[in-house]
Amino acid sequence: MTAAARNPLAILSREDCKVQSLTVSDQHATLLLTSRTDEKAPDDGDEISATTDDQNTTTKTTQSLLKLTIVPFHKQLLGSNPVLSQEDIEKGQVAERNCLRHDPSASDKILSFLKQYTFQLSSDSGEEYSYYTASPEKGKSDPKDNEDMLSGIGKFDVELISPATPNQISRAMPSLGHVLIEETPKMYFECTKPYIQTVVDSGSLSWIKNLVEVKKEKERLLLNHDDFIINIDTKWRSHPPPLTTPREEWMNHPSTVDLYCLGICKQSGITCLRDLTSEHIPMLKGMMKEGLAAIKSIYGVDHDQIRVFIHYQPQFYHFHVHFTRLENEVGCSVERGHLVSDVIQNLLLEDYYKKRTITYKLKKGTALESIIGAYLEEHRD
Amino acid sequence: MTAAARNPLAILSREDCKVQSLTVSDQHATLLLTSRTDEKAPDDGDEISATTDDQNTTTKTTQSLLKLTIVPFHKQLLGSNPVLSQEDIEKGQVAERNCLRHDPSASDKILSFLKQYTFQLSSDSGEEYSYYTASPEKGKSDPKDNEDMLSGIGKFDVELISPATPNQISRAMPSLGHVLIEETPKMYFECTKPYIQTVVDSGSLSWIKNLVEVKKEKERLLLNHDDFIINIDTKWRSHPPPLTTPREEWMNHPSTVDLYCLGICKQSGITCLRDLTSEHIPMLKGMMKEGLAAIKSIYGVDHDQIRVFIHYQPQFYHFHVHFTRLENEVGCSVERGHLVSDVIQNLLLEDYYKKRTITYKLKKGTALESIIGAYLEEHRD
Structure with missing residues (x-):
């Protein structure tokens, strides 16, 4: 189109x-x-x-x-x-x-x-x-x-x-409520992981390529690091128009109460929390440190005002990290958010996220919720 | 009085x-x-x-x-x-x-x-x-x-x-914002733990004794187990008046969208997350299982609609567990909430919560925030 x-x-x-x-x-x-x-x-x-x-x-x-x-x-x-x-x-x-x-x-x-x-x-x-x-x-x-x-x-x-896509429409629909899933490692490998692979294979992540190669949304780019980029998240709707507002006006802007930035890993293939291993610790530490420094230098917001976390399940299956102001509680509930500071410590323990039962909420009526529902039905004792 | x-x-x-x-x-x-x-x-x-x-x-x-x-x-x-x-x-x-x-x-x-x-x-x-x-x-x-x-x-x-008390007034004050604390084990033992002990020693927890001995708030009691009680939390303000509303009317009541119950451990001396060890796993499993069963039988709300979590820092230093409906996002942000299902798994690892840096938010202007601020100032490199 x-x-x-x-x-x-x-x-x-x-x-x-x-x-x-x-x-x-x-x-x-x-x-x-x-x-x-x-x-x-x-x-x-x-x-x-x-x-x-x-x-x-x-x-x-x-x-x-x-x-x-x-x-x-x-x-x-x-x-x-x-x-x-x-x-x-x-x-x-x-x-x-x-x-x-x-x-x-x-x-x-x-x-x-x-x-x-x-x-x-x-x-x-x-x-x-x-x-x-x-x-x-x-x-x-x-x-x-x-x-x-x-x-x-x-x-x-x-x-x-x-x-x-049907998925994007489904996410935008009025909520029919949520369901809490206790995903055992077995459930993950037999049910969730194959689903994630079909989503990745569908090619729905091509917009990420444009972002990390800085071909698109340049005006939203806060930091271009060898391993990741830090962008203004599109959910930060009160941000002054990035194309037309000089960057010096972003410093201490009233909209920073809604601060929402996104760190996107350049390497592809890390689909979610379950894929993380100790080899990713330097990347996570770098994203957290450099992302917070960029936010401080551009917006004047201190590191102790920002939570840095990832979602499981994420909205899209290419590894990314959320930076939000403490006052902005969008998407940070305990059954979805994982603080990067905790994740880094957990990755020092062997296969932590591969061996865990992870509890998370899913919107009713979404594809994954249906797939997991059918799987649990089939595997009922 | x-x-x-x-x-x-x-x-x-x-x-x-x-x-x-x-x-x-x-x-x-x-x-x-x-x-x-x-x-x-x-x-x-x-x-x-x-x-x-x-x-x-x-x-x-x-x-x-x-x-x-x-x-x-x-x-x-x-x-x-x-x-x-x-x-x-x-x-x-x-x-x-x-x-x-x-x-x-x-x-x-x-x-x-x-x-x-x-x-x-x-x-x-x-x-x-x-x-x-x-x-x-x-x-x-x-x-x-x-x-x-x-x-x-x-x-x-x-x-x-x-x-x-000044603490209760401070908690009720309009927010001056929050600050994110990265509490290392050293900070906990040298600064936070002594503060918690002074609060416990002040005798401010005597109301808990009345609750767990079921001398008071009987009308709010949902379950009296050997190791814990499950109560209607007072933050569930839309609950029908428990003293005058017959219990059969609680089933599927419209106010269950705001469901908020509290599990309180009978044993005293567990002040917070940091005190938990593997010996507490049976108590935690019991609270979660029995609490969810009581909620299902009294309110008709399924276990997959309820997150079970604890706070660090907690509001009071006597061990308790929160049960809230997924729709009710009060107090469940990732920098304060810890899912009991995660805590149980972590306690299988040795001294998990004693060896961790734990990140949490504190209200500015509270006693602990001042004490930690002074401690960090003193221990700056």
């Missing part, structure tokens, strides 16, 4: 584009865009084929995720077409099922609202991830209805994932 | 009672009550002596904490007399300093609001902790001003800590 076709307006303007809200809070909204296209694209599981009547043309349904940083004003409008009803959630309905369901009138209202904006590219992963600033375009809107409304709202930030 | 003197109304009605808000959210408020009393009480650090002019009578200043579950309506009134101004917080003002500062007119308004309620005892620790239901008493309020307001508000829950 070309970069132009990934501009939000290009997708929103497709004749059959439908929009549904996945999650809407006071500050953020994630929308699912569904549209059909004649464009030829690899059949990598994120598109649903459909044969139409005319001339045997194969059209495809493409789904994209649009993540907006919004003002509370938007909440009612954007939340008017939910992908899951409250009733669905209470029934424990599996998230994927209703992706294509929509309320046409609510969808049209959201579309016409979004089309009143221009979307300026601020960052681009070279793959499915791109970032925009949306600005109200006065000429485009109906002055009678919207002029006042738009001037009061101003710009907002947009993350676009297009095309979005 | 007698039970009667600990009724919120008795304290609120003292002539010189002053009230300040510590924290106020949409759902909860914590107030600091300061009053003087002639009553003789042990000098355990929670009262400030003052000699008055008349007849050499020694009066004492008593401070109490009042924690309310409120409706959003109350927020503006209760927050009108903050103990720390925004300016204080930005300056990093140490919390204790402003305990006695107050705005008399705002304090009077809050007092007259609270005095319009009757406070019915719902649970009592036998020591400084007691729990009430506050109901509007129509006869007491000025009908012209308040009848409509009160009828719209209804009852709320109240936790009273009286007298409150």
Whole structure:
């Protein structure tokens, strides 16, 4: 898919584009865009084929995720077409099922609202991830209805994932709750590890290559070390626009209360915590020391204000480390986070992470949760 | 102090009672009550002596904490007399300093609001902790001003800590932020352990004795095992009133989304994670297994919905275990929580918690944070 076709307006303007809200809070909204296209694209599981009547043309349904940083004003409008009803959630309905369901009138209202904006590219992963600033375009809107409304709202930030894979959509879905897994080493080797290998083999990690070779998202790069890079994590949404804000203004910026940076290992093949051995200790120590020093020198935030940790299960299976401000508790609960300072000490003990039962939570309705559920069912005493 | 003197109304009605808000959210408020009393009480650090002019009578200043579950309506009134101004917080003002500062007119308004309620005892620790239901008493309020307001508000829950120690007040203060401590074994033995011993020796744990001997808070007891008890944690504020709600109504109650239970070891002398050895594995396994079974049988919540963990540093130095619903992320961040399933495995390795550097966060302005700060200053290379 070309970069132009990934501009939000290009997708929103497709004749059959439908929009549904996945999650809407006071500050953020994630929308699912569904549209059909004649464009030829690899059949990598994120598109649903459909044969139409005319001339045997194969059209495809493409789904994209649009993540907006919004003002509370938007909440009612954007939340008017939910992908899951409250009733669905209470029934424990599996998230994927209703992706294509929509309320046409609510969808049209959201579309016409979004089309009143221009979307300026601020960052681009070279793959499915791109970032925009949306600005109200006065000429485009109906002055009678919207002029006042738009001037009061101003710009907002947009993350676009297009095309979005079923996994990415599943992660963005409203939560159906979680389940705690006690993964024994046997379960890991027989069930989780083969799953991880299929994900790695699917080629979904190509955006990482662009990052660690510093071909993309240069403006988000904080440190380029021989063994790793340190970047601004895209979940740090309050960060001043990195492309247009001079770096000296990042020092002691108010948004550092939300500080979220990411260290990404250059070497591929370390998929997760279970793969770590004592030979990785120097890399881990380097990431922690150099990452904290870079954060101090760029943002002025001291090392005793930052937790450095990894996720198990991680969001993607290429080794990376999270740096977050103590006040920012996103994703750091004890059943998912592992402090790097603890991991380093544990790796001094033989095969620590290969011999352990590791307890972690999984979102219900995700692929791994289904696979582990089936495995446990099969291996019940 | 007698039970009667600990009724919120008795304290609120003292002539010189002053009230300040510590924290106020949409759902909860914590107030600091300061009053003087002639009553003789042990000098355990929670009262400030003052000699008055008349007849050499020694009066004492008593401070109490009042924690309310409120409706959003109350927020503006209760927050009108903050103990720390925004300016204080930005300056990093140490919390204790402003305990006695107050705005008399705002304090009077809050007092007259609270005095319009009757406070019915719902649970009592036998020591400084007691729990009430506050109901509007129509006869007491000025009908012209308040009848409509009160009828719209209804009852709320109240936790009273009286007298409150400086430590309890410090914990209830608005946060001045946290600091991450990397505690080496040397630091623990030379600095943290002696501090813990002074806290244990101060006798502040006598309320635990009442709990584990099931003399108090019987209505909160879920399981009485030879080695431990499992109780409803007082932080589970949405729990239906345990004294008056039949237990069969607890099953699948909507409040189980906030589930928070506590396992308390009967044996004293295990102050924290650092004291655990392999001999404690049966106790830990028992607490986890029996606690999860009790939660399933009483509330209907499955074991894969509950994380079982301990805190380091803990809130009090008598060994206890937290059971929380996955959705309830209070106090479970990776720099404070340790999953019991991990702890049990680690205890199979020799002296694991005695030989480890443990990373944890401390609130700025607390006693331990000051002590460790001074220690690190002294031992700087």
